[in-house]
Amino acid sequence: MMTAQTAQQHQLAGGLAVEVVETSSLGDRSYLATDGDVAVVVDPQRDIDRVVALAGRLGVRIALVLETHVHNDYVSGGLELSRLTGAEYALSAEDEVPFHRRGLTDDEVVDVSDRLRVRAVKTPGHTYHHLSYVLEGSEGPVAVFTGGSLLYGTTGRTDLVSEDDSEPLARHQHASARKLADMLPQATHIYPTHGFGSFCSATQAEGDSGTIGDEQQNNPALTLARDEFVEQTLSGLDAYPAYYAHMGVKNAQGPAPIDLRAPTQADPDELRRRLEAGEWVVDLRSRKAYVRSHLAGTISLGLDGPMVTWLGWMIDWGAPITLLGETSEQVATAQRELARIGIDEFAGAATGTPEELAADRAQLAQLPTATFVDLAEARKNGGADGLPNPDVVLDVRTNNEFNSAHVTDAAHIPLYELKDRVHELPAGAVWVHCGSGYRAAAAASVLESAGRDAVLIDDLFGNAADSGVELTHGS
Template sequence: MTETNAVKREDRSAGGLAVEVIETSSLGDRSYLATDGEVAVVVDPQRDVDRVIAAAGRLGVRITLVVETHVHNDYVSGGLELARLTGAEYGVAAADEVPFERRPLSDGDVVELSPRMRLRALATPGHTFHHLSYALEGEDGPVGVFTGGSLLFGTTGRTDLLGEQQSEELARHQHASARKLAAILPDGAQIWPTHGFGSFCSATQASGDSATLGEQKRSNPALVLAEGDFVEQTLAGLDAYPAYYAHMGAQNAAGPEPLDLREPARAEPDELRRRLHHGEWVVDLRSRKAFVVSHLAGTVSLGLDGPMVTWLGWMIDWGAPITLVGESREQVAEAQRELARIGIDKFAAAAVGSPEQLAADPGQLRSTTTATFADLAAALDGNPAGKPAPEVVLDVRTNNEFAASHVTGAVHIPLYELKDRISEIPAGAVWVHCGSGYRATAAASLLEAHDLVVVLVDDAFGAAAEAGVPMTHRS
């Protein structure tokens, strides 16, 4: 079981209740299974519900209720399918109009799961208009709250997913909702958010791995800032979010189809070459360290050791044919699972093997020149040390990252815009970087496919200034 598919840990709550955390680190989200030892409720399950069913089986508990905090925009929900498979009730906000059978839940509704465990719905609009949080109550009262995209660790869910014209109103709702939770729940209540672990659904970067409501009262902007200051800070911090979000809400509201993880058709070397020749998305799932040593010309590097699903889903034209290339069938299967979580579950083909095994012609094999920020500093001083001299320094980080600090004179094109803006890059050798090397490797592969001369700066951006690279910082 990989980290992105893992049941990360078990949190023990007061009153004999237990909360199992089901981590999807590749999307920055968590699902939860809460139980009294006999029955269980599942909150915000991902599409691959076999992980949840396995957790319930390991604990020897029966899932009787599945609930959603909101209609999700960053992944396809597994809630409807999990309810079908287990016979559980499916709880969704009463205000959300959906075509499938569900238990409509509104502010204050209480579901008695057992004599020892209750779930109380709390209206917490902000991330969406109909957002619900769920207080988990034991025999002695509330022990925690599932906050979805409301109150996160050190931040809140973003408020612009329904359109910029709604973002200010929702930010005001978000502030009020956080304070509502703080007012009606005890300081010792655990907070169990769905977003905030790298998800673009959080307004700003979350901090920490766990928290109580009392701890958040001392640090969370929604609980320490006045409404106006919170709204201003929240709106100012919002950056672009993945393009695939446009498809998630509609799919969840309609009722997602059951998941199909059967292997794609196998592509032989000649077929791979044909797909590459036609400019299709052929995705190399190996680590970037392996990619730079050898790869097929035209393949795009999005290794499973990073947020492959986010960046592929963000960059592609929705519905474009995708071929997965991995070192093993297990790599391809993992990529399928990851991509199915955002509704990409139809593939043109897959191929397994080394680049040398998959090349129809040795002339397809390529390698990528790499460098560090120290190399870039030396090259900018006129000492490229055998590498192509940098005519262009390309920064593919997000807008907020670039605005905070960047290499002086760098050209900025975020990775998610690069495929449509390559013609804007000035002529000459391109030294491309990001924050760590993952996005820059993807960018380098796109640039190489357009026959540009590329040097990949595979280094942490924090090392740039110390290495002597000239920097421009936000004043």
């Protein structure tokens, strides 16, 4: 089963077109550029069947597969796509890899057809060997695939190589952005890989499309002097997912083909054994369904949010995982999402309602929920209708989010650290919140698994102040 993708086709000058392949769960985009007969694919995700199907619908032959850099946030499908289609595979000549590829250098041109060619441009910053690719037609440059270099209103983060390299790479990033702006016409379309929620983005990207001219007006790399840009970039960097440490290694070694065979089915007794052993058993349903009924000890990470990012960040790498879904389609979707970050093996899977998956009724649990209005009332009156007193208010957002504004006297443990730090929380009932409710649901399930009484504040943090909750601004 393929996850749904939004078809976006951009018609460009000279009869060229760019198809956007969204991977919204990871905040990334891949691209297929074509002249109507042959195609170039840029930064494909590991599940290449989406790209192959797209090429088939368009009736084009994939002739070239490009990587802008050795990716840190997902396992690439480029090598396997090249093997499957016979397309040439290319990345920076400076990236030392054990597999066959064409090594490209700065300003090197690849003629894909009489109407389509690609020019490699060295743009270090996100990584030292990063390349951007200028798409050129009969009328010259029409688009540039910028990977983790120039994004919409921001740039790629510069601390993924190492913390010590963050500042020199930020200086490179500033120079690379200006190099692109200086060499390309203002009407040149920009197609970045990151910036749609990916933690590879230095800051939240702005907008969904843009040109070189647009970025010259609002991108800090093009509006700020170098030192000011470097200072701003470094000061804004926050933690990034722990699984990133494994992605670059896999991509540099040459990723194995994706394996989407269904996991072994686990029966209710097996599920109970795994839960009693403290294994990761992940409930893929929405948090609305989870709070009504779930197996005690399961972790709420619904497919209606960035499940793959948070599960990959929270687990100990290599820990056994069991997937629970209402349907086999949910399990298959989760399996595909997790394969994109290199999680290929599962302890098992099961489908059905909690009542159907429970070995006995004692396993079934519910999770109380509240709003920020309830929190304000409970703090004022010592409790809210049917809910325990909020002895602890826990904020599980990121450091930058918390430092910007937070509930006064709230404890702060980012979600990705919670399972190892539950013991730091004071005794009593824990009311937990995030920015929207998704991470808080995961946190509440972690707390419940640790034997704590938890209340999920299923509300937007933006509603807190108007609900009467006192906030503290700034760190």
